[in-house]
Amino acid sequence: MLLKYPIVYQIRRNPVKFFTPILGLIFLWVFLIQDKSTKKPNSPYSYKSKVFGKKNDWIPRNLPADHISHYDLNKLASTPMAAYNKERVLILTPMAKFHQGYWDNLLSLTYPRSLIELGFIFPRTQEGDEALKNLERQVKKIQNPKNKIEERFAKVVILRQEHESLKSQNEKDRHAFKVQKERRSQMATARNSLLFTTIGPYTSWVLWLDSDIVETPPTLIQDLASHDKPVIAANCFQRYTDDNNSPAIRPYDFNNWIESDEGLRIASTLGDDDIIVEGYSEIATYRPLMGHFYDENGDPKTEMPLDGVGGTCLMVKADVHRDGAMFPNFPFYHLIETEGFAKMAKRLGYDVFGLPNYLVYHYNE
Template sequence: MLTVFMIMISCSLFSLKTYRYLTTGPNNRSTAMVPDKRAQCEYHRTEALMNNASHLELPPVPKYSLRNDRVEPVSLEVTRFFTTLTRSVCRDFLVLILSPIHNSEGDLENYVKLIYSLDYPRHQLSLAFGEDNSHDGTLVKARSVVEKLKTMGLRRAEVFHFNFSDDWDSDSWMKEHAYSNQLKRRSHLARARNLLLKSALKDEEYVLWIDSDIKSIPPDLIQQMVYVRGDVVTASCLVADNGGGGRIYDKNSWRETELSRKRQESLPLDELVVEGYVPSVRQYLPHLRGEGRRCVPVDGVGGCALMIKAECHRKGLIFPETLFERHIETEGLAKMAKHMGYSVYGLPFVNVFHS
């Protein structure tokens, strides 16, 4: 409990440091006189602002999320309090956007609009698709989309074609959320992610994983994630509903509880633990809003919108293709990250919406 408490304090206090850009270096990249040689984010929020959330109306944090996928709406004042950044912050890093795609032809036009909507210097962005044996026109469409993205001023954009789906038929993909498919399916997805990462990563400082079928993202998504200065950072992934708050789509972003850890201790090491099939005794990321923090420590992450420091990947952080502490793919990555000593955070007030 003390460790979690200290991490939560750091989520508030890291924002109090101020780094001023002093000069402009090669390729119009700012340099700063800070302990780290790379330019850092410039923080403008005061200690009083960051530590004075007591006046805000926040939903209570449930002891366990159970079967509750409902996200209670919060006021615009609350959202702004926890997400407002000045436009100039966190724009000085090279970011690689990676998206695995399979039978995604119908999603890619909207995907282009999402990338176009990002309020981030395009000459700092690279993008790569990893197409895996689609049965529609995804590969052709992706190549067309890449050419369009190049005209937007990205550093580079490319498509990699991977054909290792021989053991994963289209009927299985149609039943992608069936529990019996999860180990095989998630292992396959992890392999696709790792191969895309190995093929595409060059000199970038951050890797942003975005699902190709995301419907909307905040324009400052990259800045919000970089601002945390965490090693692994995930946003909340919701689907819209008529109630104004939304429902949780990606239940892979969660925090362990004492009970969830205890239950796992009794399981065989070769048993896969996944969310969404039985009442959860964990706490889903969006349900942690009531803690009143811009970022919160979590133990599992999903891949809808996931940012990872490239250096972590270079030092061996991957998406486990086999079980790692009873988890696989994105949740397995979070478990591996913590095992390697990396920080894992979630942004409960930064929402991406799934189609």
């Protein structure tokens, strides 16, 4: 019995020793154990990525510590019957300006929206800020949880690019010959950032669709997939009014081409850091351009092999990108961006094709 008193006495004289373990447990609970899933996760990237139509707007999402996802890519296919086989399509668009015609056309596509993911990347410019606001307004209308699932896209990801962009996005400024190397290098970096951020282990097809494309057939995805080609490009034209005030069309994208002997000869004379850009009188390669092969009475399913492609409307099997075909932002065999991508895809053993009689239309400024 006598042993009890010293113990009680010590407790009264040193209450800190009694409360210290309790305070330690509280500290562990608040700062180490408590679930922080409601906080924005730290990211090695300085840009923010939003996923619309999901409960948590921030990615990557926190997963249980023991969570493991299994994906068998051997079972992932890119087939001519993409819609029937419920193949997921990722539509990617670098966007400096928002055109309502682009968005309206996107909504008119007949491919099931539940199988479509959208990805956008915007430059940090005043025009880019305005375009972002306009797109977000449209996206929120479609991705509203009150809408039916079949009316919403599977996912929408919006990115802001960190690297520099041309300040002016006017057509005459961005297509000036003197800025092409800089502009296309910036575009290649943006495309790669967008691609590597959004492609998933369930993606079968990647459709690159420029924000200036305001008119396509509603069956665009099904039509391009039906050719079952690793890389295939539509022919981009532009509507305009001719000198007689009559509606007319003209070719717009001159980056879809077949290599020529003159093009190879010019390349052999260039330095390592020099590039060839197609469609400019400053460098006459005499390459056959797909835009000049359009036949208004021809079969829209007609195919032609290509050596260079543009990015206005380009369908790519996802495995081509997974195997390493990206958009070089540096001279690659004297090519850059989309034309460099075609060269890289071919070096990896993939065939590249175009559809000279299958038209999509570019916005006319």
